[in-house]
Amino acid sequence: MAGRIALLREKQEAAHASGGPEGLRRHRESGRLPVRERIDLLVDRDTWFEIGALALPELRREKPIPGDAVVTGFGLLDGRRIGVIGIDSSVVAGTTAPISMRKQGRLIEHAQRHGFPLVLLCDADGGRMPDVSGWRFSGLPLDFTTFLKPPPGQPVVPRAAAVLGPSYGDSALHASTAHYVVMVRSGSIALSGPSVVEPAIGEKVTDSELGGPAAATEAGNAHLVVDTEADAMDAIAAFLSYLPQNSAQRPPVAPPLPPGRDPKDLEEIVPLGTRSGYDMRDVFACVADEASILPWADGWGSSLLCALARIEGRPVGLVGNQPIVRAGALDPAALAKEKVFVQLCDTFGLPLVFLHDVPGLMIGTQAERGGILHGYEALVSAIAEATVPKVGVVLRKAYGGGHFAMGGRPTRPDFLYAWPSAELGFMAPETGIRTIHRRKLETVLAEQGPEAHAALVAELTAEWISEAEPWEAAAHLSLDDVVEPGRTREVVAASIDIALGGLSLGGAL
Numbered sequence: 001m002a003g004r005i006a007l008l009r010e011k012q013e014a015a016h017a018s019g020g021p022e023g024l025r026r027h028r029e030s031g032r033l034p035v036r037e038r039i040d041l042l043v044d045r046d047t048w049f050e051i052g053a054l055a056l057p058e059l060r061r062e063k064p065i066p067g068d069a070v071v072t073g074f075g076l077l078d079g080r081r082i083g084v085i086g087i088d089s090s091v092v093a094g095t096t097a098p099i100s101m102r103k104q105g106r107l108i109e110h111a112q113r114h115g116f117p118l119v120l121l122c123d124a125d126g127g128r129m130p131d132v133s134g135w136r137f138s139g140l141p142l143d144f145t146t147f148l149k150p151p152p153g154q155p156v157v158p159r160a161a162a163v164l165g166p167s168y169g170d171s172a173l174h175a176s177t178a179h180y181v182v183m184v185r186s187g188s189i190a191l192s193g194p195s196v197v198e199p200a201i202g203e204k205v206t207d208s209e210l211g212g213p214a215a216a217t218e219a220g221n222a223h224l225v226v227d228t229e230a231d232a233m234d235a236i237a238a239f240l241s242y243l244p245q246n247s248a249q250r251p252p253v254a255p256p257l258p259p260g261r262d263p264k265d266l267e268e269i270v271p272l273g274t275r276s277g278y279d280m281r282d283v284f285a286c287v288a289d290e291a292s293i294l295p296w297a298d299g300w301g302s303s304l305l306c307a308l309a310r311i312e313g314r315p316v317g318l319v320g321n322q323p324i325v326r327a328g329a330l331d332p333a334a335l336a337k338e339k340v341f342v343q344l345c346d347t348f349g350l351p352l353v354f355l356h357d358v359p360g361l362m363i364g365t366q367a368e369r370g371g372i373l374h375g376y377e378a379l380v381s382a383i384a385e386a387t388v389p390k391v392g393v394v395l396r397k398a399y400g401g402g403h404f405a406m407g408g409r410p411t412r413p414d415f416l417y418a419w420p421s422a423e424l425g426f427m428a429p430e431t432g433i434r435t436i437h438r439r440k441l442e443t444v445l446a447e448q449g450p451e452a453h454a455a456l457v458a459e460l461t462a463e464w465i466s467e468a469e470p471w472e473a474a475a476h477l478s479l480d481d482v483v484e485p486g487r488t489r490e491v492v493a494a495s496i497d498i499a500l501g502g503l504s505l506g507g508a509l
């Protein structure tokens, strides 16, 4: 037995050698940490439990490929179980071959079957050749039903990914299955890397141009960019802290905290004039518990902000228009982002809070070619189908399709409120009067001159705005109430509590 144990230890040591001294030196020199050091940064001390370490590729080479270039196992993160897949890019560029695919598939199956989050540490990768090419390709043990989605009847588990280097092929696909992707500033993520892109389509491009932070956040491939790998692990821990272990459980409730900013400040933050800008993040701070806001994909469709937050300790999803970006108009990217966020919150039981200040949907050729019609339909359906509590507050304006895209009445919100300053209607006043009074305005301009034209515009606008005020909407119960700005947080918190069936705050969920 002593001899067999010695042999096991020898094999274990080889398995932990990663790319060997030379591979690890090159890896560190590129500013990246070895995969097991990454895992140490992620999981609670002394909780790492690895499986599959002795895996080896089917197709052996002269140089060893320990673990088949991937590390898999389990740990605790802030005391809760997670599964981890860490690509070991110090070995053959972390490439994927049949055994490493099986290894990853086993981890995914464990996480799904036993119901805990999956964390993916992505770096380098792509299919290993010739292991996956030629006749071998058709026999790959790829199971897209486990790779992409839980099998029918099993709850969904949260997936979070960290992009820690140039991540292509399988690494990038892993990240694209994740509910949250954080990347380091030096990382990149794309379907194929520059060394494949140039020979294939003749485009000469750098890693950073192709999938660096600017490209990745604009496309929604990464939700947050951080400086260091340690920051990336902290961001993953923060993200998972809002979510239950799986979609069959309730989200964890934290001790209630006061808001980050006095809700009374809302009276000053949001200007009365509908054309003045302000930062919706200031509104979030007045509504959410202090230090509880985690921005989600600010760089994607940035005229809309999404964030995970807590209100009186309860995790929620905040959705707000951002008036300082294209006046908060919703373009195809903003609609696509909102849909994914709404589905994330709906999957994991987080109530949705919509803070409306929206001039409408983006119109014109660019928006049409960007698929705004499909995007709008998909979003409005996702909001209508969401079964978590939905609470909306119209702060300033909510026009037309923009209002519905923010959880307006037809999408069946549980509660819908407005501030006394709110305007609601089918179209913004300036656009509306120019549409329906076009001929009359042209005649007045031609026959009576610009002053008379301006006076008529002002008169028609005032008439339109008076119709758009919240009083009639409240009188017809299109709104549940008109509330003072300073009461927004308290009204939202009470509405969520009622919509959850009165489960007491911080109680046993």
Ligand SMILES: CC(=O)SCCNC(=O)CCNC(=O)[C@H](O)C(C)(C)COP(=O)(O)OP(=O)(O)OC[C@H]1O[C@@H](n2cnc3c(N)ncnc32)[C@H](O)[C@@H]1OP(=O)(O)O
Binding pocket: 091, 092, 093, 095, 124, 125, 126, 127, 128, 129, 130, 166, 168, 169, 170, 191, 192, 193, 194, 195, 196
């Ligand atoms: C659907 C899909 O999978 S599409 C994906 C297509 N794949 C890609 O786009 C990835 C293309 N590859 C790359 O861009 C780069 O190789 C990276 C970014 C992954 C890694 O770059 P680097 O860290 O500089 O590593 P480098 O390219 O030097 O490779 C390291 C070693 O792995 C080997 N290697 C790299 N890629 C592969 C591969 N696909 N198959 C087999 N071996 C490979 C290299 O030959 C090299 O071996 P050596 O040390 O014996 O010379």
